[in-house]
Amino acid sequence: MNGQVSDVTSAVSDDVTSRDDVSDELMSVIRSLTSSRRYVPQWYVYDTRGSEMCEELIQKSETYNxxxxxxxxxxxxxxxxxxxxxxxxxxxxxxxxxxxxxxxxxxxxxxxxxxxxxxxxxxxxxxxxxxxxxxxxxxxxxxxxxxxxxxxxxxxxxxxxxxxxxxxxxxxxxxxxxxxxxxxxxxxxxxxxxxxxxxxxxxxxxxDREAVCQAYGKQWTPIWRDNLIDRFNKDFGGTMDAEKFEYQVDFVENPADGDTPSYVVGYLRSAARQRVHFETLGLDIDFEDGEKIYFYEGPNTSCKxxxxxxxxxxxxxxxxxxxxxxxxxxxxxxxxxxxxxxxxxxxxxxxxx
Ligand SMILES: C[S@@+](CC[C@H](N)C(=O)[O-])C[C@H]1O[C@@H](n2cnc3c(N)ncnc32)[C@H](O)[C@@H]1O
Structure with a gap:
């Protein structure tokens, strides 16, 4: 994918009201997931297990250097x-x-x-x-x-x-x-x-497009898909099935003489039309076939x-x-x-x- 940055401002859902038994941080996660541009705040990927897996991957990977x-x-x-x-x-x-x-x-x-x-x-x-x-x-x-x-x-x-x-x-x-x-x-x-x-x-x-796509490729699936979905399910009593989402990345190349850097865009893509239930919140979320959950707040997962x-x-x-x-x-x-x-x-x- 080529192009300039798109000015995405995520309209955070007002339908999800705060609850006394769920922390403000976790409420912000569910609001991100239910916003018009669904996303996951960056920090949410890193619970203890996510952090440990990440540390192991970044030290051992042959392509993420x-x-x-x-x-x-x-x-x-x-x-x-x-x-x-x-x-x-x-x-x-x-x-x-x-x-x-x-x-x-x-x-x-x-x-x-x-x-x-x-x-x-x-x-x-x-x-x-x-x-x-x-x-x-x-x-x-x-x-x-x-x-x-x-x-x-x-x-x-x-x-x-x-x-x-x-x-x-x-x-x-x-x-x-x-x-x-x-x-x-x-x-x-x-x-x-x-x-x-x-x-x-x-x-x-x-x-380098090839190097970047390899670095951010499939090796991250256990962290950015499996562990993340596990965390959603634990934190919110969810029924999300990791196998029904695909981890994917694009690379957006911007002109080197412009102010906007090139960047990686990472997301989970719903492999089918599906409904996920979050018991803790009494909330259902419907995903269209191909609908994306972006990593992080902005258009970029990682700038270059x-x-x-x-x-x-x-x-x-x-x-x-x-x-x-x-x-x-x-x-x-x-x-x-x-x-x-x-x-x-x-x-x-x-x-x-
Ligand atoms: C890419 S890792 C870097 C870890 C370490 N500094 C390194 O160089 O290997 C990003 C770290 O920032 C933390 N993090 C992400 N967003 C954060 C935020 N908004 N506030 C505090 N910590 C955050 C994550 O939990 C994670 O441990």
């Missing part, structure tokens, strides 16, 4: 990154998951004999708490303070602390933010940071930026671009954003996307 590329870049540059903030610092890992690559930064900061606190932030609360306990066992002098919640809530939670912050956003997680929201998202992050803080972000830049696109986005959001480290193939990058220019929150709101 994000983990390996980012690991090798961090191996080469973790010391330099650790040296960018003055001690005592707070290391914050947005969407930390298993923190398997973050260990390289933790080790680099320990080598400097610095005191620091590690704050992993992730919606997969139980998973990061268990990973946090393992980190404290492996690094006995490390204090880990997991925050189970949304990215921005976690960042707001730590932003009042006096210590300089080294904020990580790894695993190409920024690429999964909706293309319509990326500017606002970066401006919100910028507004929470001060001059001594630094922001390190990992970005996939691979636009080029260096110019990300530089423009960062600068318009009030960051300075201080470093870019890439792998040998130059299709994966880790960027260091600085906060040296002063912006008031008010002026940041008016910087253009």
């Amino acid at each position: 994000v983990w390996q590329h980012e690991y090798s870049i961090l191996q080469a540059h973790a010391d330099e990154i650790a040296g960018k903030v003055s001690p005592p610092a707070v290391l914050v890992d947005l969407g930390s998951g298993g923190s398997s690559k973050t260990r390289l930064v933790i080790e680099a900061m320990r080598k400097r004999r610095e005191n620091f606190t590690f704050v992993p932030v992730d919606m997969a609360k139980e998973y990061i708490e268990s990973c946090g306990r393992q980190l404290e066992t492996d690094y006995p002098e490390l204090t880990v303070e997991p925050f189970g919640g949304l990215y921005m809530d976690g960042l707001r939670h730590v932003s009042a602390r006096e210590e300089p912050k080294l904020l990580l956003f790894l695993g190409s997680s920024f690429n999964n933010i909706s293309v319509h929201e990326q500017g606002r998202f970066l401006r919100e992050i910028r507004a929470q940071l001060r001059a001594p803080d630094r922001f390190v972000i990992g970005l996939d830049m691979n636009t 930026f080029n260096p110019r696109q990300i530089r423009c986005l960062a600068e318009r959001s009030g960051f300075t671009v201080d470093a870019l480290w890439t792998n040998d193939e130059e299709n994966y990058g880790v960027r260091l954003f600085g906060t040296d220019r002063f912006y008031s929150y008010r002026s940041l709101r008016f910087l253009k996307r």
Whole structure:
């Protein structure tokens, strides 16, 4: 599929009313599923089981190479990154998951004999708490303070602390933010940071159609279809049958000299006309034959930026671009954003996307 970004705004269903026995987060999931453009919020894919399966796949896959590329870049540059903030610092890992690559930064900061606190932030609360306990066992002098919640809530939670912050956003997680929201998202992050803080972000830049389609292909079915449907059924007493949905991906190529990156679109496609019942909510959802449930809020499951696109986005959001480290193939990058220019929150709101 080729083309520009389509301006999809999902009309969230008003038919589903809140219930006292279902959390706000879970209600937001069911509203997404019943909106006119059905989708799953990104974090919902990652319960503990989904997170464990994901960690295993990204480390072992021969075609999805994000983990390996980012690991090798961090191996080469973790010391330099650790040296960018003055001690005592707070290391914050947005969407930390298993923190398997973050260990390289933790080790680099320990080598400097610095005191620091590690704050992993992730919606997969139980998973990061268990990973946090393992980190404290492996690094006995490390204090880990997991925050189970949304990215921005976690960042707001730590932003009042006096210590300089080294904020990580790894695993190409920024690429999964909706293309319509990326500017606002970066401006919100910028507004929470001060001059001594630094922001390190990992970005996939691979636009090779064949490689991308292989990377996001069938190997993800057990996570993005089977485990996800299992979670729906457990959380809402559902009757969804994984075999009646197909996991599929498209790749949307946008011009390299434009502002919109190319991106992967992932979805589950209903293999037949069917009705699913969610007992907990007393709710039936009808799916047409071929109807899609998209992954994530925006049109993109994962963007593939080029260096110019990300530089423009960062600068318009009030960051300075201080470093870019890439792998040998130059299709994966880790960027260091600085906060040296002063912006008031008010002026940041008016910087253009
Ligand atoms: C692509 S994984 C990256 C994991 C890890 N940082 C890595 O590099 O391997 C994205 C992680 O972000 C978490 N996540 C997704 N959306 C989130 C949100 N809105 N707020 C908090 N966590 C979120 C998921 O639970 C998942 O662990």
